[in-house]
Structures are given as C-alpha cells and as structure tokens.
Amino acid sequence: MRLTKEVKEDIEAIKKCTQSSDEELQQWVTDVRQGAVDTPDDFRTDDPVALQHLIEGLFLGIQQKKRDLYRVTDRNKQRHKIRRRIREDKKKLFNAISQYNDLPTTTESVDSVEDLLAAESPIWPWDSEPDTSLGMKKKVFDRVMQLERLIEEEAILLEEMKQHWTHLTRTCRALKDQANVLADDLATQSYPSGLSGQAYHGLHSAVLQKCEEIKTDMVAVKETYSQIVVNGNGGSVVEEDDEDPYEYVSTDASTDDEL
Structure with missing residues (x-):
C-alpha cells in the first residue's frame, strides 16, 4: 500500500x-x-x-x-x-x-x-x-x-482479509455457543448422546481449548490487519461490532462426575 x-x-x-x-x-x-x-x-x-x-x-x-x-x-x-x-x-x-x-x-x-x-x-x-x-x-x-494493478491487488487483499476475519469470528462464536451449551448440560448433569459425565466434561474442555486458540489467533490477526489498513489508509477490515475475543465464555462446568 x-x-x-x-x-x-x-x-x-x-x-x-x-x-x-x-x-x-x-x-x-x-x-x-x-x-x-x-x-x-x-x-x-x-x-x-x-x-x-x-x-x-x-x-x-x-x-x-x-x-x-x-x-x-x-x-x-x-x-x-x-x-x-x-x-x-x-x-x-x-x-x-x-x-x-x-x-x-x-x-x-x-x-x-x-x-x-x-x-x-x-x-x-x-x-x-x-x-x-x-x-x-x-x-x-x-x-x-x-x-x-496495485489498486486491484489491494482490493483483492482487503477482501481476503475480510473473509479471513469473518471466518474467525463465526468460528469463535460457534465454539462459544457450543461451550456454553455444554456447560449448562454439565451444570444440570444432563448428558445427551449417551455420554458419561466424565466424557462430556472432556468434550467441554476440548471445545474451550479450541475456543482459546481461536481467540489468540483473532487478537494477533486484528492487530496485524489494523496496521495494514491504517498504513494504507484503506477501509476497515475489522468492524467495531465484530466478535470480541475476550467476551465471556462459561467455564464453570464442575460436576460430581469429575470426582
């Protein structure tokens, strides 16, 4: 740029x-x-x-x-x-x-x-x-x-950046929703799909871990993309109302089955 x-x-x-x-x-x-x-x-x-x-x-x-x-x-x-x-x-x-x-x-x-x-x-x-x-x-x-040619390349780059950010935010949102549902099930000891409490807790932990990985990626990507746009005086890739990587995700999933 x-x-x-x-x-x-x-x-x-x-x-x-x-x-x-x-x-x-x-x-x-x-x-x-x-x-x-x-x-x-x-x-x-x-x-x-x-x-x-x-x-x-x-x-x-x-x-x-x-x-x-x-x-x-x-x-x-x-x-x-x-x-x-x-x-x-x-x-x-x-x-x-x-x-x-x-x-x-x-x-x-x-x-x-x-x-x-x-x-x-x-x-x-x-x-x-x-x-x-x-x-x-x-x-x-x-x-x-x-x-x-440079303007065309910039437009393509910005579009790819927007698509990447959209993919990250949608993935993060889906994982948080899934983690919250799993936490609610664990809190009420309601385990669908015939899973035990221990197995269900393992699933919840795996989803939380993946969610944390996505949030870490989002922080780095947001900082990098913001610098590119600011230096190039282009349009915003990351909208203000996009997914907040630090938004609350329920991790309170302790149950008697863990003991």
Missing part, C-alpha cells in the same frame, strides 16, 4: 512537471493503448519506422494482456485464450525485433523479448530523448497501469 502512495505521488509530479491536467494524462494513456490495439498485420520489413511502431505496439499489447490475465481469476477458458494470444504476440515480437536488428540502418539493437518484458518501462534505441512527447506518454501510461 505504501507503493500505491508512491506511484500516485509520481503521477502528480509528472502532472506538475508537464503542467498537464488529469484529462490530458488520461488522453496520453488512451493514445498509448490505442497504439497497441492498432498494430498492423502487414508492414514493410525494410521500413525501420514501421518496425519500431510494430515492436512498441506488440510490447504494449503483451503487457496489457498480462494485466487482463491477472484480472481474470475464475474463468479458465478465458485465461487459456489470453495465454494463447500472449504466446502468439511474443512470436511476432521476436520476429519484428530480429527484422529490425538485421536492418543495415540499425545502429543499436533492440533487447531480447525476455529482457524487454522483464523491464517495467524499456527505453527504445530510437528514443534519443526520454522526455519527448512519446516518451512521456509511455511513462505516464506505465505509471497509470501500475497504479491500476
């Missing part, structure tokens, strides 16, 4: 440096994304500019598909389709890089496909000035895409 804040600050710094509005930055993102979508299927292999555009478009397209793959978590058929298209685009990118590097006019070769995709924002050999309009648009695009 700290990284999300840093990326937001980086985007604000770019806005200030370029004296651009939110709308202008969003248009830059659209321009770069459109360049990836409009990659031509046919082009002149001896045209360095066409190859440059093709390489950039394929690179951006693969990066976008990787983000799409991350978003799709519960549809195997769609994930398979995205992976297949990524493999196809990687082959096209490999061929385009090879063709560009083999041109007589090429003075600086493009990195391999693996090295390009490993870089968050590669600097192309033909970008002599990183701060040109196209270079700045790419930088903004990369930061905005990174921010979107």
Whole structure:
C-alpha cells in the first residue's frame, strides 16, 4: 500500500512537471493503448519506422494482456485464450525485433523479448530523448497501469482479509455457543448422546481449548490487519461490532462426575 502512495505521488509530479491536467494524462494513456490495439498485420520489413511502431505496439499489447490475465481469476477458458494470444504476440515480437536488428540502418539493437518484458518501462534505441512527447506518454501510461494493478491487488487483499476475519469470528462464536451449551448440560448433569459425565466434561474442555486458540489467533490477526489498513489508509477490515475475543465464555462446568 505504501507503493500505491508512491506511484500516485509520481503521477502528480509528472502532472506538475508537464503542467498537464488529469484529462490530458488520461488522453496520453488512451493514445498509448490505442497504439497497441492498432498494430498492423502487414508492414514493410525494410521500413525501420514501421518496425519500431510494430515492436512498441506488440510490447504494449503483451503487457496489457498480462494485466487482463491477472484480472481474470475464475474463468479458465478465458485465461487459456489470453495465454494463447500472449504466446502468439511474443512470436511476432521476436520476429519484428530480429527484422529490425538485421536492418543495415540499425545502429543499436533492440533487447531480447525476455529482457524487454522483464523491464517495467524499456527505453527504445530510437528514443534519443526520454522526455519527448512519446516518451512521456509511455511513462505516464506505465505509471497509470501500475497504479491500476496495485489498486486491484489491494482490493483483492482487503477482501481476503475480510473473509479471513469473518471466518474467525463465526468460528469463535460457534465454539462459544457450543461451550456454553455444554456447560449448562454439565451444570444440570444432563448428558445427551449417551455420554458419561466424565466424557462430556472432556468434550467441554476440548471445545474451550479450541475456543482459546481461536481467540489468540483473532487478537494477533486484528492487530496485524489494523496496521495494514491504517498504513494504507484503506477501509476497515475489522468492524467495531465484530466478535470480541475476550467476551465471556462459561467455564464453570464442575460436576460430581469429575470426582
């Protein structure tokens, strides 16, 4: 969550440096994304500019598909389709890089496909000035895409944290209810299921022990999750009216059968 804040600050710094509005930055993102979508299927292999555009478009397209793959978590058929298209685009990118590097006019070769995709924002050999309009648009695009990915990851993390806390509170509540019922039965020496008093007391002790283990986990989890949310300024995971780990559980289950 700290990284999300840093990326937001980086985007604000770019806005200030370029004296651009939110709308202008969003248009830059659209321009770069459109360049990836409009990659031509046919082009002149001896045209360095066409190859440059093709390489950039394929690179951006693969990066976008990787983000799409991350978003799709519960549809195997769609994930398979995205992976297949990524493999196809990687082959096209490999061929385009090879063709560009083999041109007589090429003075600086493009990195391999693996090295390009490993870089968050590669600097192309033909970008002599990183701060040109196209270079700045790419930088903004990369930061905005990174921010979107981080926000998605945070949302998934918070949801998983909430589900974990809900599971703990429901388990704790169920164990406390069961322990109280068992304590009442022991107090009245009423033992259903044909169990003896000693066996029933053993069951009650086991439930109490499990309840204590869950309560200990809840204390640690609550402290950890609260720190994550506070540091990230996110929504609350642990609600105020959620289960109190220290709430009373009846342990008075002494009976004559214990003697």
